[in-house]
Amino acid sequence: MRLVVARCAVDYVGRLTAHLPMAPRLLLIKADGSVSIHADDRAYKPLNWMSPPCWLTEEPGLWRVENKAGEQLLITIEEVLHDSSHALGADPGLVKDGVEAHLQALLAEQVELLGAGYRLIRREYPTPVGPVDLLCRDASGAVVAVEIKRRGEIEGVEQLTRYVDLLSRDPLLGRVTGVFAAQQIKPQARTLAEDRGLRCLVLDYDRMRGVDDVAGRLF
Structure with missing residues (x-):
């Protein structure tokens, strides 16, 4: 440079x-x-x-x-x-904290955050239009597809909608529902998700990785 x-x-x-x-x-x-x-x-x-x-x-x-x-x-x-x-050489790229891959790994380990009785079937479960982040079963045994984002926007809701539709056509899975999980979810995305019968879940990344400062909080 x-x-x-x-x-x-x-x-x-x-x-x-x-x-x-x-x-x-x-x-x-x-x-x-x-x-x-x-x-x-x-x-x-x-x-x-x-x-x-x-x-x-x-x-x-x-x-x-x-x-x-x-x-x-x-x-x-x-x-x-x-x-x-100045010769800077090859750049290793930006390593972000809290990207989807980290959130996915943490939620897979703490699948109970989705609800009591949830069990993980598989991470990166394949579909014809790409892998869904987590495939789980709820307490009743029904299959639930979970899409994880840092910021929950309409595009992510559309993505999860496609996954749920395709997975529900598999007779071995039965009717599949969806959870849209993100660190923050925009109001428009939440409205669209709920209109399509998808549940929204806000993830607390610091708490999930065990660095929540309980002593520093007022409440």
Whole structure:
């Protein structure tokens, strides 16, 4: 990655035109070929950028970035204040805490959170449109499909609806019901789920993994 701090003006020439007047800015040139121009605000959002594949040509006082569509960023350099390159190497990626896989494993171990008498049949139970997170039996022996999300949205309800419909066609399973489980469930998703006969369950991730601070709570 190359970091350049420079007084510069930027003109975008393409389907539209845009102009950034002369000012100090950060120019970020990544190993993937992308070039972005940043100010000291706007959080992570650049003022302008060119996504790969694109090519940077440096001339005295002018940088020209062009993509395969012929669009250009013309960066007029008045003064370079800093120029450094750093090899970051391959990135291992973001590891999120509390993703669906963690929630699925925890709920499979604590299946009683679904209700008294629940038993786990299998995790990742296959269906023709993908695996359902958990397949369980309730206290009466009826089969229940459980779909687990970090944030419960309408798309997840639709997904569980498809699983329940397909699983209910299997004569060995009988009529299958569904539980939509998530750390938080949006009101629209809850309304749709309940309208379709699906039960909603809010998961407390900290409590499930045994780090709930009981002493620190007022109630």
